[in-house]
Amino acid sequence: MTDFFQYQNNYLIVVAFLLLGILLPVVALTAGRFLRPNKPTIEKQTTYESGIEPFHDARVRFNVRYYIFALMFVIFDVETVFLYPWAVAYDKLGIFALIEMLIFVVMLLIGLIYAWKKKVLKWS
Amino acid sequence: MSNIPLSVYLVTALALFCIGLFGALTKRNVVIVLICIELMLNAANINFVAFSKYGVNPNITGQVFSLFSISIAAAEVAIGLAILIALYRNRSTVNVDEVNSMKH
Amino acid sequence: MDLETLLSYQWGAMAPEFVILGVATLLSLLDLFMSKDKDRKKLAWVGLGGIIIALIFLLGQLNDPVTIILHETYRLDSFAKAFKLIFLVGGAFVFLIAASYEPKEGLQDRGEFYYLFLTAMLGAMMMASSADLITLYVGLELLSLSSYILVGLRKKNKQSNEAALKYVINGGISTAITLFGMSYIYGLSGSTNLYEISNQLGGLLTGELQYIASIAFLMMFVGLSFKIAAVPFQMWAPDVYQGAPTPVTAFLSVISKTAGFVIILRLFVVTFIQAPGIGGQLPLIVSMQSYLAVIAGVTIIIGNTIALKQHNMKRLFAYSSIAHAGYLIVPFVAFSAFMFESIWFYLIAYLFMNLGAFALLQVMIKQSDSEDVTAFAGLYERSPWLAILMSIFILSLAGIPGTMGFIGKFNIFVGILTARPSHYMLAALMMTGTVISYFYYFKIMQQMFFRRASQVTAIKLPVGITVVVVLCALGTLLFGILPNVAMDFFYESFNFTDFFSQ
């Protein structure tokens, strides 16, 4: 039973930390509201654009490269899902796992080379 | 050892699945549709993990399955987004119902 | 697990897969490191070579006993061999078609075009030999993901984009449904090994668990109906067939569909053969028959009737392929003793007639720059031989005797009528569908033979297409007139009882 308590308590701690992490900004900002002045003017509330009048909406189409990097991240990050359990259990798995993972990582590497050659990794 | 019964997980998963399915079938924005599909897949993952701990015959295979399904889902979404980008370049829309140039 | 266990596996069983994997990797590297201005069509021949080597390996394995390796996740039994044969032969044909594919706006990613076919085939082959939910699912997705990209490969073409998007969305939804069904099966049995599941379900399933099993069954079937383009997941087919590059369409309609049937057979027949259905009297798979019959019937009717008003050839073939999916579900529904051979034979017939038709379709679309039925107008005047070859394929699709399509249908009939109870309704539905299909199949004939051509120049066939078309026509006729060549081969090489042996 204690094992299970420990298991639950561990996540209770996580929840406590989450609460703290949220509470601190909330409390601090609420407290600050009583201390700080609040005199909004139109100039103050204008978006900053290096001194000129802001034009257009800021939410323009931005470079597709950002998306492509996001895609690459998703692929590579998720593939590590396989690497972690493998690394943890490596002692028990032995050479077979090594060879399997070698194939896996070589495939991953080919993916990287592919992206490289297709100039996806180029910025600008 | 458990004080959260299996059925709670199952109902959660089923609810998630239904929300996902509903969203996937009704939403217009492709990104949201993809997210809804993700939701459905993760509902299945919850099932796998729950069964692997509390099922009739608890074993690790369910978790392994969910690992595979997570990574495959990622690949699927990546492809979905890539295709969406290609479509957006040509059509400037991400709405499903505007994608209909092939009605006989 | 050390080196000895590693070496104790009979890796030879996986030789065809390894060859395909190797060639796919090789092609991708070649594509990356080839200089930009080199013609990448050569890669197609490399790929073709790989498929042929894999085919040789497979033929070498024909008489091997059942081989089970990798902790019983991979099994090489007759079922796997029989269907891998279809994949590889079909793949070779698709490569020949793809080698001469020249879309109007050009194809930027020709390298990807070729090796994604191989990865998709690898997925299909994995499914054929897999005995585990996980590997089945991975194989299914490998196939799906590759084909999503293939469909959208004409990046500059709006229709291709749209098709790919629809394919991804529909595919994603159906995959999720399948996976959810699988999760229940795992929950009920506590295992992902199909044979283990079968034993578990056979022993333990009682009371409300039977309902869950039935729901899981239906969910998986509904999800997998996407791959075979059957109701309720048939909506994508017309758009995707239209938008995808023609070789990809051919691939989807033949290999992808075959793969769908492979996973359906493997998954449902093994898993649910022992499981009791609701109430516990009948096996689950039998108690589900009425639902499946509805799916089959609606698929046949929808496919055939909507095809009637299509003018775009690719859409027309999409609906025709939906209808054929319906025909192919029928033996599974009836669960007859000849289920495997009927489906196998019909799929081979479908391979020949559909790939042949698509090969010619690609040529005609290129010729007239239109996908309309009228592209075929006056083909008989222009190139009589092409018209005759096309008629052979169409007659076979329509199920006219003398062709393989007829024998395939007859096989199905005999199968479902020998089953107990006999399924007269399904037979009648199938025949109704077939008669309706005459309308649109003969519409093409009408164009080819009765209409005048807008141009009179003869049509030149690229080598690859010629080979495909001639081989397909020969196959369609030979196995149509002498079906026992194929059936004897089947019975001599394969013994489907080992499908169930553990």
Place this chain on the structure above:
Amino acid sequence: MIDSLLQSSPTVWTFGAFFALGAGLLAVVLGFVTYGILAERKVMGFMQARLGPSRVGGKWGLLQTVADVLKLLLKEDSIPKAADKPLFVLAPVLAFAPAFMVLAVMPFTEVFHFADIGIGLLYYIAISGITTVGVVTGGWASNNKYALLGGMRAAAQMISYEIPLVMSVIGVVLFAGTLNLMEIVEAQKNVAFIFLQPIGFVVFFISAVAELNRTPFDLPEAESELVAGFHVEYSGFRWAFFMLAEYVYFFAMSSLITVLFLGGWNPIPFLGFIPGPIWFALKFSAIVFVMIWFRATFPRVRADQLMEFAWKVLLPIALANIFLTAIVKELFF
């Protein structure tokens, strides 16, 4: 104390206890941030042959940061009209909360630790990723071109360096055979992983610096290029929370490096008489110092160099490192 708490049955009271302990840690962290900033300024002042803060709080300017914080607290907080208000308010919280949450699994000494989760490392990596969302949200919500661009850049950078970061740890996991941070520290009883994993350490360290948006990888906040990056529209205490998050994350990352590579509280051989907490503090301070040192020494890299470095240099090295480690382990252990 924590161990006994962990083993008791979970009730509201234990939760209260955890909450109180967490608050204590929060106080410590805030103290660190206060004096970390001061230390940074002092060290940089020293390196650049100037004094740094020296007015408020005596000769060493001990109260300088406190004064800064108070000033921020009293400053007017303006939200641009064009901003997406709910997201604008949410963003600092989203950035800060995960930075603090990751500390829940950090073992400082054998006794002084909080949650002892089996997958602590994975938890750390997963939670820390959320910060990126906060940054992008802030940039997006501001509805300012600089902010948006800064936010996107920050996100791109963070996700790019996340991958070598994640992969370089695998070497450590291979040796330790666990994802539990406490067990990882215990596995370093004899030799710290920095010696077994030099390549992994270097990759991890570089990625960590980039993850923290610190020089030489501080492009998202590069004032000379993007005004002030994603938080250009933030002012007052809201802005302070972005800064706070950054430094809390700094704290967490330095602790993590200490735990993963420097052996945590384990003493250096023959110096076992010095207690664990001090060892931890020493190692931790060394890391902090090196990072500050970096800031004073290195020029900022260019945007394209930054991204390509992660994908073309660090990632292949990290992948190679995994294999090197696995083979070394297969052969020698």
Place this chain on the structure above:
Amino acid sequence: MSGMLLSMLVFSPLVGIVILAFLPKNNEKLIKIVGFCATLLPLILAFIIYGGFNQAETNSQFVESYRWLAFGDSKDLPIQQLVINYELGITGLSLVLILLTAIVATLASIASIHIKKEWKGYFMLFLLLELGMLGVFASENLLLFFVFFELTLVPMFFLIGKWGYDDKERAAYSFLIFNGIGSAILLIVFAALFAKTGTLNINQLVEIMSFPDKHLANFGISESFRFGIATALLIAFGVKLPIFPLHSWMLRVHVQAPPAIVMIHSGILLKIGAYGLIRLGIGVFPDEFQSMAAVLAVLGVINLLYGAFLALIQSDFKMVLAYSSISHMGIVLIGLGAMNSSGIQGAIFQVISHGLISALLFFLIGVIYERVGTSRIDNLGGLAKVMPITSGFLLAGAMASLGLPGMSGFVSEFMAFLGLFGTMPLIAAIGALGIILTAAYLLRAVLNVTFGKTKTYKNEIRDIQPIEAVPIVVLLGFIIGIGVFPNILSQSLQTTLELIMLGIGG
């Protein structure tokens, strides 16, 4: 060699197809001559077989059997092995029909001189059609029967759709779809029979179906199953025959198709329906058909009267003939409905004689249309003056058709009604009205055309050419020959008839 005589006969048109394939496309004369000669080969073979046929033998003759298609051949499966053989063989009935096919095909190839385009394709399809028809009559196996049956559909579709008149494509479709439905039903029936009995050999089926009910139940064959199959067969062949509500396609075909093809269609293809009803229907399911005798007879009378009435009001000569075909097929049904020896003999006679007569009449109308450019009765008239010989032949044909004694039509009608009067006198009496109507509509049409008011024709009209006269003379010869000496037919048919009578217990 003689063991494969029947196969040689069935596939002999292939020789012509292959030769034609290598001929130049535009050499009209050569193609037509080769096309004609190609039809002689089956004709000769058919006569050889006729010569070798043993009239006294009851079993099928010239039997061939090869393993063709097998199911469930797996070594370990405990499934009964289902084998379909390639089986050919003929009985008296099929022999007569094969002869008819060979003769009409040869004559139709002569009639094909009027074809104006793409002769090569035409003759190739024509020969393919002949192959199919010969195969249908020579098959002893139902699947093989079906294969050949369907094989006639495709060439017919093209022959109508490409070489027909104005509304040809619709006619072609309508032909295809109606016959498609018919064959669809047939296929289900065959598959069901195969699934239950494990064989598709006609003779074996006859044997199995004559088992006592209890034994049949072991096969899973219930009474209702047999009854269902019999009904399905009636519908399937009823489309082909055609029986009244299912006839509309046939009118279109008769009006739109080229004359040579109509000769074949009305002369032979329709007879497949009758052949199927007799051989597979009454032959295999005698009891079921006996219980449907009244239905058959009523349908026959309806066909007879309906066809006759409508023929009376048609303004197009082709339509008159088309309805007359429906009417005459009614007589076949009447004969079958009688379910006695003379009735069935009458039906069979009618099958043959109508084959000859309608071929003759359609050939003649084709000749007229060729010259005048119309077949409307209003626009024709006084042909006796411009085309005296043709008109004479036309008159003779009409006489044969309305059953003038001394011609084949008389024999068959007489026997059919004789049979029906024996079993259902009332229905027969109503039916007899049809005979009078037949005379009325035929005389109206023919007399109007030949002796009616002379119309002015644009072109100069030539009378019939000698080459065209050949088919007419041959056909008339047979018609009169059968009329005068019915025995030349009944001799060959005797054994078949006896077998059928044995089945229905008459």
